[in-house]
């Protein structure tokens with residue numbers, strides 16, 4: 001039977017050694033990260049999209065799953081790509097777009113990688129998949145695992161929002177609520193992965209898991225008909241940036257575009273390791289982090305993935321920036337009021353960083369820019385608003401319309 005996938009092997013990003021397409025998390029020769037290789041001729045000759053399929057499986061040949069019986073889906077549609085001209089005018093940017101990944105089934109970009117992670121867990125014969133998370137990956141992996149009939153062991157920190165924690169508690173077969181931050185739990189998780197207690201749905205090493213996030217580039221190309229000048233990504237472990245830029249590179253290698261967009265890394269100042277290294281020109285240095293509202297970026301030690309992210313940004317003439325939480329929250333509110341898009345704080349970080357880089361003169365006002373808004377605002381935590389009810393009357397409506405608005 002012909003494979004659904006055009007994947008041919010694994011290759012080390014450091015020493016270039018090739019490996020078979022088996023469940024393998026590191027290079028045998030040097031311990032480096034692995035990336036999946038594809039048969040370019042097939043990707044060139046076949047149509048990009050299989051329109052009768054949903055989610056990342058619309059691009060099945062570009063994904064690492066051989067048998068359609070292992071695909072898992074919750075009816076995903078391509079996330080919308082919105083022009084945001086009013087916000088762009090405020091920022092002095094003439095060609096600004098938002099790709100709104102809050103439209104995914106569990107409300108975040110994680111649903112792209114969860115599709116390939118859970119399908120690959122099946123492909124390699126595992127009955128359990130695990131992940132460490134600040135909330136979004138846990139709810140997404142747990143959801144797709146349940147959909148596929150697998151056990152999902154999800155580790156989530158207790159600083160997550162009530163909405164995310166309730167979702168996880170509702171859907172996960174096995175939950176660990178951990179104290180501390182992501183960096184504290186991941187070491188122990190990776191030790192369990194090494195013992196093969198479950199399929200690695202974590203972000204440290206697995207080359208198969210992140211592959212679904214390539215679909216960000218493929219969808220954007222379909223929607224725009226070209227590559228933008230810049231793609232701005234929220235960066236936690238760097239998967240979204242790395243995988244999407246791999247997608248763009250393959251679109252270039254198959255002759256569909258001339259060259260990939262320049263990648264821009266967007267982080268919270270609390271966890272700004274890529275931005276610091278990019279600005280100083282030094283190596284990546286881990287840092288001990290505390291809380292940030294941009295939970296998806298709350299990683300202080302990105303390890304090998306971080307070094308690769310920085311390397312790709314430098315190779316592809318990219319940029320990096322960071323913003324304090326207050327700027328993130330201001331941008332979240334502005335985007336909602338001016339364009340009607342209610343995104344979570346992490347989803348506002350790319351725009352807030354874009355605004356900053358533009359202000360610093362690092363972004364051309366005429367550049368075509370796509371910002372990834374990676375989560376819905378509906379999974380956030382909001383303190384009780386403490387509003388006081390008013391006595392209903394016609395006069396109340398008239399006075400409100402006359403400009404005593406509640407903004």
Ligand SMILES: *Cc1c(COP(=O)(O)O)cnc(C)c1O
Nearest residue numbers: 136236237238239240296374375
């Ligand atoms: C996980 C996450 C990110 C960042 O993801 P990486 O791919 O690990 O860099 C961005 N936004 C949201 C909402 C996330 O949950």
Ligand SMILES: [Zn+2]
Nearest residue numbers: 012015027030
């Ligand atoms: Zn190697």
